[in-house]
Amino acid sequence: MMGPRQEAQPALFYEFSLEDHVPQDHLLRSIDRFVDLSGIRAYLADFYSHTGRPSVDPELLIRMLLVGYCFGIRSERRLCEEVHLNLAYRWFCRLDLSDRVPDHSTFSKNRHGRFRDSELLRHLFEMTVARCIEEGLVSGQRMAVDASLIEADANKQNSTPKEEWDARQIDPAYAPRAVREYLDSLDEAAFGAASEVQPKFTSHSDPASQWTAARKGPAFFAYSDNYLIDTDHGVIVDVEATRSIRQAEVGATRTMLDRVRDKFHLYPERLIADTAYGTGPMLGWLVDREIAPHIPVFDKSRRSDGTWTRADFEWDAGNDQYICPEGHELKQFRRNYSDPKRGPTSTGRAKYRALKLTCQACPSKAKCCPNADARSITREEHENARQVARDISKTKQYEISMKLRKKVEMLFAHLKRILGLGRLRLRGPCGANDEFLLAATAQNLRKLAKIFPAPQKPRTA
Structure with a gap:
């Protein structure tokens, strides 16, 4: 009843x-x-x-x-x-x-x-990283780095084209907090000093955010959330907020690697990343610190007309020259200069040329330099480091690293889908940094809770 x-x-x-x-x-x-x-x-x-x-x-x-x-x-x-x-x-x-x-x-x-x-939130995040290390979740041998765009709390309707924006006319005493933070960050490598190129639009409410169309869709204002993770269990060992441009993201990688070395004494033997981090200066920086770059080389030397590329020429380090597929030499200098100013240029590049008579008589000229009298090759300043990365890309460990790189992408998916951080709520570089630190702290705590769940007490009758 x-x-x-x-x-x-x-x-x-x-x-x-x-x-x-x-x-x-x-x-x-x-x-x-x-x-x-x-x-x-x-x-x-x-x-x-x-x-x-x-x-x-x-x-x-x-x-x-x-x-x-x-x-x-x-x-x-x-x-x-x-x-x-x-x-x-x-x-x-x-x-x-x-x-x-x-x-x-x-x-x-x-x-x-x-x-x-x-800097309490940074201190809180580092406390969770130290706990992950204490629990044996971080070895520090293999690390991966990547960046993800997080939409800023700004819109195009409240923005100004770059030719109309003049930061020198802003009085910091009467400016909003986000604008004052923008003025303070103009000389920082992660923001104003990352590139001389000015964005197409600048937001009035959050001028430090970057106007970007990196998602191949409608452009928007954004910050970049940079993660450095240990690939053993996907623990975030450092996080940094930057402008949404490649130079700032690459610079943040150096900052984070130096910071985890000084704070936690972590010295990775390899760094895993995508092509955006495969520039010559970045690869040279890693090789100098004895960190193996498991990174695809950012290379624009490939040709689309079917002619020989720089990869087809053999580098002879002992004689400082290239050898073409036909066996001819490409040299930078063919005589000694008494004046050192006439030696290698200070631009970080060196040009190696073949003899004009040799190229004119070569049967493979159509495959090599059909539109030039002689073939020339430009060698970058950090070409040795780039070659190290190319050699690593042919190994079995590199294939494993490319699979491990997905762990950092999964963390960004978790950040946006589960934690709901697809758009920032706070403005300015400090606001973005606060949100990224708290989100990374939460992800590490959830990782600890997943691997080491609380012991279950028996239910009483």
């Missing part, structure tokens, strides 16, 4: 425990085992005043932010509502049922102040 109507009956006393109402297999139980924020208060002690009204516990704010980024809750206003309602979120944030959830404005106040001044 139909049971009685369910009605809430008020009680005088309640016995309630959050610990009993959070499932044993909940993700936050596994994550909580790897979140040690006991040193946060001491880390931020110098950034708080010794007088005045007591502030919100910074550990509480960090735990709430971790909940938001682990579960794709991008809005801080909505995050406060979810923590207020969700028992598991309250348990993770160390809030009892009667405890008040901080107001959403508290996050902005701390983020633009002491959190950025102390």
Whole structure:
């Protein structure tokens, strides 16, 4: 028969425990085992005043932010509502049922102040990396790097063409925060100094973002999220925010490799990346540091007319010359110069030429230089490093590396699809950096929770 109507009956006393109402297999139980924020208060002690009204516990704010980024809750206003309602979120944030959830404005106040001044989010991310190393998830032998475009909180309607934008007319005292950060980043290698080429449009609300059409579709304003990962378990060992151009992304790779070396003493034996990182200077930088570049060479020497390319010529390092398929020599100089200024040029390139008489009489001239009197080949400054990368590309280890490179792409897919970071909510270089650091921290914590889940307690009858 139909049971009685369910009605809430008020009680005088309640016995309630959050610990009993959070499932044993909940993700936050596994994550909580790897979140040690006991040193946060001491880390931020110098950034708080010794007088005045007591502030919100910074550990509480960090735990709430971790909940938001682990579960794709991008809005801080909505995050406060979810923590207020969700028992598991309250348990993770160390809030009892009667405890008040901080107001959403508290996050902005701390983020633009002491959190950025102390680089707390960078410190938090490095704490998770150190925990991954401690748990044996990072060997540091094989690393992969890549960048992904993240749409900025800007649109074309509120932008100016490059010929109308003049940063010198902006008064920083009256400019918005994102504009002041843009002015401060004009000399940084990851932003203003990355390239002399000015973007076609500049956003008024977030001028540091890059106008780009790299997705082969409608152009938009974006930042690049750069990941350096250890390929053993796909742990993110460093993250950097840059402009969405190749020069800035390649420069971020050097910054991240130097940073993990200084911070965690990680010296990778190989670096895995795509063709965008296969430029001569980048390959030379890696070879000089004894890092094997498992990277396709960025090479524009190939010809489309069917004639011989530079790869068809043999390099004779001992005699500083090229040998053509017909056995003829291409030399840079055919006599010694007493004046050193007449030697190799300072542009980083050297040109090797064959004799005109030799080429004119050669039966393979039509395959080599049909439109020139003699064949010439340009050798780049870092050609030796490029050759090292070409030799590596013929090995079995290179094939394995190309498969491992997909791990960093999978992390970006997880970042956008699961964590919901397809578009930035914060503006300016600092805002982009904050979001990327928190998202990478959440991904590493979820990785730890997946590999080392919390032990399940037997249910009581």
